[in-house]
Each structure stands twice: as structure tokens, then as C-alpha cells.
Amino acid sequence: MDWIYQSDDPILTTLAASFLIFIAIIIITRLVGLRSFAKFTAYDFAFTIAIGSIISATLTSSTTVVHGVTAIAALLFLTFIFSFLQRVLPSIKKLTSNKPLLLMDGNQILNENLKHARIEKEQLIAKLREANVMSFDQVEAVVLESTGDISVLHRTEDEDSLHQDILEGVRKKP
Structure with missing residues (x-):
């Protein structure tokens, strides 16, 4: 049964981290805006993959929840900056869209x-x-x-x- 569950598995830690990551994503998305998860450009696609990877690493490895939330917040902030830059600088929009x-x-x-x-x-x-x-x-x-x-x-x-x-x-x- 070790392949199903090991007694030293941090299952409660994973559940708590899942809940905290979920709440953090909701709060950060509400602050930055829903556009951060929209399917618009290659940049947005890469962003979505990166967020998934961060969540996975946070929930299944030794990465702390604080570290994971910080990385997600940084990516969402970058998305916010890029969306602003795309509006004011057509050359940025041309590169990313x-x-x-x-x-x-x-x-x-x-x-x-x-x-x-x-x-x-x-x-x-x-x-x-x-x-x-x-x-x-x-x-x-x-x-x-x-x-x-x-x-x-x-x-x-x-x-x-x-x-x-x-x-x-x-x-x-x-």
C-alpha cells in the first residue's frame, strides 16, 4: 500500500497549502484583474503554464506556500505591467500578440x-x-x-x- 499512501506523506500540509494557494489566487486576481487568466496572446499562454507549474511545485515539493504565493503574485504583477505597456507602446503589443x-x-x-x-x-x-x-x-x-x-x-x-x-x-x- 506504500504506492497509494505513505504514513510520512504530508497530506494535511498539502490540503492546507491547496486552500491557501486557492485563496491567494482569488485575492491577487481580484486585485490585478481577471484579464490575467484570459487567453489572448502567446505571453498569456506562457503565463498560464507558469502559474500551473508554480502551483504544482508548491503543493508537491518542499517549496513553501509563501514562496509559491510570492511567485504567483510576481507573475500576475508582470501580467498587469505588460497589459499596461501593450496599451501605451504598440511595439510591445506587436511583440507579444x-x-x-x-x-x-x-x-x-x-x-x-x-x-x-x-x-x-x-x-x-x-x-x-x-x-x-x-x-x-x-x-x-x-x-x-x-x-x-x-x-x-x-x-x-x-x-x-x-x-x-x-x-x-x-x-x-x-
């Missing part, structure tokens, strides 16, 4: 853009089905967002055409 990429323009599949984004035509078609697109003629645009999500903008017969402001900032060529 991908611009959305057009995958379909109307009913035309942009194969060069699919290739650049490493998206297969079958994956694009699956996204069209998820969006209840019945015909390519219903498609106004398909956009690979900076988050990695694919947005399908489509219309029915009784709707107006797409307002061009919706595609502001979307790259038409890779």
Missing part, C-alpha cells in the same frame, strides 16, 4: 493563409459546420483570432452584409 488572420474572404478559402497558419482545409470545414454554415455562400469571413480560436462570420438571407469595422486589424495576407 499575434494579429488575426483572414482564412476565408466571403465564400473564397484563402489557401495561402491556411498554409501559413498550419490549418488544414478539413479543420476549417469542421469549424464551418460548428457554426451551422450550410453553404460557402453564407460565409462573410473566417478569422484565425490572436487567441488561436477560429471565428466564423456568416449570414442568412435576411441579414445585411458584414460591417468592415468587424475586420479591423485582421491581416488579409500572412
Whole structure:
């Protein structure tokens, strides 16, 4: 039974640390803002992985809760600083964010853009089905967002055409 539980395992310490880390993340996130866990950029993805790693190390190794909370607070503070810098310095935003990429323009599949984004035509078609697109003629645009999500903008017969402001900032060529 040693592989299930050893009598010297610090199970109560792990439970207490889990509770403290959970409370600390809630408090720090409320102070810094929910955007810190949003899925926006490659930086945000790396941040999320780092937070998970810190939590894991805190709960399963000799790292103290204070050390873990300090590391999480530092990362959240860095996220806060980066989000501020992205707003005031376009060059920082350009370094940390991908611009959305057009995958379909109307009913035309942009194969060069699919290739650049490493998206297969079958994956694009699956996204069209998820969006209840019945015909390519219903498609106004398909956009690979900076988050990695694919947005399908489509219309029915009784709707107006797409307002061009919706595609502001979307790259038409890779």
C-alpha cells in the first residue's frame, strides 16, 4: 500500500497549502484583474503554464506556500505591467500578440493563409459546420483570432452584409 499512501506523506500540509494557494489566487486576481487568466496572446499562454507549474511545485515539493504565493503574485504583477505597456507602446503589443488572420474572404478559402497558419482545409470545414454554415455562400469571413480560436462570420438571407469595422486589424495576407 506504500504506492497509494505513505504514513510520512504530508497530506494535511498539502490540503492546507491547496486552500491557501486557492485563496491567494482569488485575492491577487481580484486585485490585478481577471484579464490575467484570459487567453489572448502567446505571453498569456506562457503565463498560464507558469502559474500551473508554480502551483504544482508548491503543493508537491518542499517549496513553501509563501514562496509559491510570492511567485504567483510576481507573475500576475508582470501580467498587469505588460497589459499596461501593450496599451501605451504598440511595439510591445506587436511583440507579444499575434494579429488575426483572414482564412476565408466571403465564400473564397484563402489557401495561402491556411498554409501559413498550419490549418488544414478539413479543420476549417469542421469549424464551418460548428457554426451551422450550410453553404460557402453564407460565409462573410473566417478569422484565425490572436487567441488561436477560429471565428466564423456568416449570414442568412435576411441579414445585411458584414460591417468592415468587424475586420479591423485582421491581416488579409500572412
